[in-house]
Amino acid sequence: MDKLLIEGGHRLQGEAEMSGAKNAALPILCAALLTREPLTLTNVPQLNDIGTMLKLLAQMGVAVQRDGSVVTLDASGLDNPLAPYEMVKTMRASILVLGPLVARCGEAKVSLPGGCAIGARPVDQHIKGLTAMGADIAVEHGYVVARTSRLRGARLFTDMVTVTGTENLMMAAVLADGETVIENAAREPEVVDLANCLVAMGARISGAGSDVIRIQGVERLHGATHRIMPDRIETGTYLCAAAATGGEIRLTGTSAAYLDAVVDKLMDAGCDIRTEKSPSFEAIVLRAPQRLKAVSIRTAPYPAFPTDMQAQFMAINALAEGTSIIRETIFENRFMHAVELARLGADIRIDGNTAVVQGVAQLDGATVMATDLRASAGLIIAGLVARGETVIERIYHLDRGYERIEQKLTALGATVRRLS
Ligand code: EPZ
Numbered sequence: 001m002d003k004l005l006i007e008g009g010h011r012l013q014g015e016a017e018m019s020g021a022k023n024a025a026l027p028i029l030c031a032a033l034l035t036r037e038p039l040t041l042t043n044v045p046q047l048n049d050i051g052t053m054l055k056l057l058a059q060m061g062v063a064v065q066r067d068g069s070v071v072t073l074d075a076s077g078l079d080n081p082l083a084p085y086e087m088v089k090t091m092r093a094s095i096l097v098l099g100p101l102v103a104r105c106g107e108a109k110v111s112l113p114g115g116c117a118i119g120a121r122p123v124d125q126h127i128k129g130l131t132a133m134g135a136d137i138a139v140e141h142g143y144v145v146a147r148t149s150r151l152r153g154a155r156l157f158t159d160m161v162t163v164t165g166t167e168n169l170m171m172a173a174v175l176a177d178g179e180t181v182i183e184n185a186a187r188e189p190e191v192v193d194l195a196n197c198l199v200a201m202g203a204r205i206s207g208a209g210s211d212v213i214r215i216q217g218v219e220r221l222h223g224a225t226h227r228i229m230p231d232r233i234e235t236g237t238y239l240c241a242a243a244a245t246g247g248e249i250r251l252t253g254t255s256a257a258y259l260d261a262v263v264d265k266l267m268d269a270g271c272d273i274r275t276e277k278s279p280s281f282e283a284i285v286l287r288a289p290q291r292l293k294a295v296s297i298r299t300a301p302y303p304a305f306p307t308d309m310q311a312q313f314m315a316i317n318a319l320a321e322g323t324s325i326i327r328e329t330i331f332e333n334r335f336m337h338a339v340e341l342a343r344l345g346a347d348i349r350i351d352g353n354t355a356v357v358q359g360v361a362q363l364d365g366a367t368v369m370a371t372d373l374r375a376s377a378g379l380i381i382a383g384l385v386a387r388g389e390t391v392i393e394r395i396y397h398l399d400r401g402y403e404r405i406e407q408k409l410t411a412l413g414a415t416v417r418r419l420s
Contacts, residue, residue: 002399004392004406006383007415008365012247014412018235018254019045019403020069020228024193026093027167028228029053031197032062032073033100034175037223039201040072044228049400052091056083060097078104085111085142091400092116095123096164098144099172102135107147112139117372119331125158125165132156133169133176153178153217161186161301166213167194173215174203182213188302189258193229200224230254233308234402236262237377239286240312241409243271244319244385248287249412255282261305265313268295269320294322294359299330311337311378317357318346319385326355337375340368344386365390373401380405384414391419 020043029050032039044050046069054071058064060081063074081101088094092113101108115121127144131137133151137144153176158165166186171194173180185191187209195208201224204216235254242249243266256263256275263273263284270289275282294317299307307330317324318341328334335355338348343366347358365388370376376398383390392398395418398405406416 001393002395003419004380004395004398005417005419006380006390006392008363008384008386008388008390010245010384010413010415012242012245012249012384012409012412012414015250015252016238016408016412017252018230018238019043021045021190021193021231022047022049022401023163023233024190025050025228026053027096027164027171027190027194028197028226029057029071029073030096030100031171031194031201032057033060033075033078033097033104034171035201035221035223036076038072038074039223040070040225042070042225042227044069044071045231045403047399047401047403048396049091049093052087053093056087056094056097059087075104081105081108083110088113092121093164095126096168098126098146099130099168099170102130102146102148103151103172103175106149108144110144112142112144117336118334123165125160125162126168129156129158129165129169129182130172133172133180151176153180153215155181155183157183158185160184163188163191166191170195170205170213170215171198173217174198174205174221176215176217178217180215180217182215183211185211185213186301187211189229189232197224197226200226232258233306233374235259235284236306236309237312237402238408239266239273239284240309240316241381241384242286242412243269243288243292244316244381246288246290247412250283250285252281252283254284256284261303262309265295265297265305269293269316292316292320294320294324294357296325298327301330307331307334308374310334311374312381314338314348314355314357315341315378315381317359318348318382319363320359322359324357324359326357328353328355336371337378340371340375340379341382343368344382344390346382362387364388367391367393370394370397373397377402380409384409
């Protein structure tokens, strides 16, 4: 298993280009299932999770062409609406094929994703919504088995805000008979990016980005070309890495538009952040203080502080001046990076979904273990500022969501090496 060796103590300086958003690309790849015509996507990040999704679609009969960050999908030959356990267990987002398959084929057999390190991750809201739209759904032998003659529009209400639940139900609704209203919908920018792609394909959707999304079902969708939005979590991660090292960086190919909560907290911590905007271009520039001030955070659905940035902020708070409180309200077990940060010398006390972080003057390199994608990012940030060498094990988590991270960090002045 690959490891990452980081030599701490280097300020990050210079420029890095951000990639397309993993959590926009994954549902949008599944949207290709909704039409017999080709869907061409640009700015698709080159990540393991994307590769896994393309393999899953290909074994269903979707023709996949990929040239770097351009992907063309043709689902005219779709003949196997099955997502097998062997593939779904490696990537929970596979559940996003469920809605499109039921809408397009009238049937689907999708393995339950199962839990992961950060929580049980149930999909009951996905099932509840599809059932309300007229699908007959059974959960048997670890699979969601769905069938319907044709989905019908319905008024849906999710018990909690669910990102992929909203995306699955929106994709199911675009071909349903009549109007669907999704209340308590997720407002994440990736939901909006998916809606924009579906509208380009001929769907009739209004309200994406708000908590009420209306979809008028249509007979069929046509092909389209769509550019994936920038990855706001990758962007926030590099901003935190620069902030932790007292650095000064410029991130291109991205936007601060979807990161208000994160940018506000970084400014509270003492960073100077500004955006450069032109008709064809946007960049974010961050200049960090010598030492950050501790900032408390509470994760919640967009536009509040994103749970996917919680581990990164625990890392920068570990070294900041003062005490911070971190509340994780989305997932029940998303503090596993805390014990690993403690191995580097961080002073963190966990009490249920609350972490109290006492900033220390110095962290010391050690061997630590990544447990999930964003925890890995938090450990990298800590390794960049710890004295001496830090080795991060199980970095396959990292490769799922950060494109060419060693290259980008090295270009910014870090000393990072992959050990096989
Ligand atoms: C999406 O996961 C993201 N993944 C996650 O990013 C992100 O952390 C999460 O949203 C929250 O923002 C993708 O978009 C592919 P949820 P998702 O459904 O949709 C509970 C990363 O690092 N819930 O919004 O699976 C659930 O257990 C990943 O890129 C139910 O109980 O998250 C959680 O507590 C990690 N029943 C809460 O709701 C359901 O049917 C929010 O989950 C659905 C969700």
